[in-house]
Amino acid sequence: GAGVSQSPRYKVAKRGQDVALRCDPISGHVSLFWYQQALGQGPEFLTYFQNEAQLDKSGLPSDRFFAERPEGSVSTLKIQRTQQEDSAVYLCASSSGYGAVTQYFGPGTRLLVL
Amino acid sequence: SQQGEEDPQALSIQEGENATMNCSYKTSINNLQWYRQNSGRGLVHLILIRSNEREKHSGRLRVTLDTSKKSSSLLITASRAADTASYFCATDEGGNNRLAFGKGNQVVVIP
Numbered sequence: 001g002a003g004v005s006q007s008p009r010y011k012v013a014k015r016g017q018d019v020a021l022r023c024d025p026i027s028g029h030v031s032l033f034w035y036q037q038a039l040g041q042g043p044e045f046l047t048y049f050q051n052e053a054q055l056d057k058s059g060l061p062s063d064r065f066f067a068e069r070p071e072g073s074v075s076t077l078k079i080q081r082t083q084q085e086d087s088a089v090y091l092c093a094s095s096s097g098y099g100a101v102t103q104y105f106g107p108g109t110r111l112l113v114l
Numbered sequence: 115s116q117q118g119e120e121d122p123q124a125l126s127i128q129e130g131e132n133a134t135m136n137c138s139y140k141t142s143i144n145n146l147q148w149y150r151q152n153s154g155r156g157l158v159h160l161i162l163i164r165s166n167e168r169e170k171h172s173g174r175l176r177v178t179l180d181t182s183k184k185s186s187s188l189l190i191t192a193s194r195a196a197d198t199a200s201y202f203c204a205t206d207e208g209g210n211n212r213l214a215f216g217k218g219n220q221v222v223v224i225p
Contacts, residue, residue, distance in 0.1 A: 004156070033212065042202050042215030043157070056211045091156060099211045102147065105156035 002026070004106035006092050012112045013082045021077045021109045025094030032075050033103060034067055035091040043091055049075060050098060082113045124220045133190045135219040137203035138183075144206050146179055147213065148188050151200045160188075160201075195225045 005024045013019050025032050030051050035043035036059075045059040051072035060067070064083075069075040079086055089110050093103035127133050139146070145164045149157040163170045163179045163186070170177045176189040190197055200220050204213040 031211075035215075040217075042204075042217050043213075045212040045214070048211045050211075059212070093157075099206065099209070101145075102159050102162055103213065104159065105149075107156045 004092055004094055004104050006090075006106040006109050008109060009107060010110050010112075012114065014114055015084060016081050017113075018078065018080045019082055019111065021079075021090050021092075021111070023075045023077070023092030023094075023106060025073065025075070025092070026096075026104055027073075029094035029096050029104075030072075031095045031098055031101075031103075032069055033093040033095075034075070034077050035093065036061075037089040037091055037108070039088075046077070046090075079111075082111075084113050087111055087113045123217065124222075126222045126224065127193055129193060129195055129223050129225050131193055133193050133197070133221050133223070134187060135201055135221070136185060136187045137216055138185045139203075139205050139214075139216075140184065141205070142208040143181070144209055146177075146186050147204045148175075148177060148186075149202045149204060149215075151202065151218070153199075157202065190221075193221075193223045195223050197221060198223045 007022045032049040034046040037043040047067045048056040049069040052069050064080045066078045089108040091108045093105045095101050095103045143165050145162050147162045148160045151157045161172045161177050163177050174191045179186045200218040202215050202218045204215045207214050
């Protein structure tokens with residue numbers, strides 16, 4: 001079947017603008033993860049969903065970041081009042097298991113905040 | 115926070131040579147995984163090794179794990195130009211619901 005898809009692939013936002021990033025996981029995958037990857041660095045964990053429940057949001061850098069997965073499938077990561085330091089690639093991953101098992105990543109959304 | 119730390123950071127080799135990269139971590143783990151990332155793309159899972167395993171093979175990949183030294187190595191044999199990518203190790207930090215990634219190794223295979 002299809003892999004993890006993310007949209008948009010690229011997003012340019014003006015500082016202070018709100019953005020919403022979408023993730024479509026592999027059908028039937030119960031776990032969904034969001035990561036933030038700065039240039040030249042490894043991905044940093046943001047948040048984890050098991051079905052519709054957000055079990056871990058300890059990686060969200062500030063209260064401007066909000067994620068949801070209301071029906072246990074598609075997830076949206078929202079960033080309010082974007083700042084330049086939010087510029088990064090946002091990766092979504094899903095897995096059929098629970099927790100830190102093999103994860104399948106989407107292509108990412110590259111966010112540039114001017 | 116970054117758990118794994120790969121060493122070396124950048125590697126340039128000729129096609130056909132072997133490439134070895136290392137990763138160290140700080141906490142106890144249940145498993146350690148290696149991922150590959152091609153330029154501008156998402157990560158692709160390569161191999162997972164559990165904490166009670168010492169070595170694992172998958173095609174041209176060989177992974178070792180030394181839990182006493184908290185380190186792992188990834189060996190790619192008979193490298194190809196298509197192996198050019200960044201390679202990341204990631205651990206579960208002993209059962210967290212997340213992966214902790216290292217900074218990554220950039221590998222360039224020259225045809």
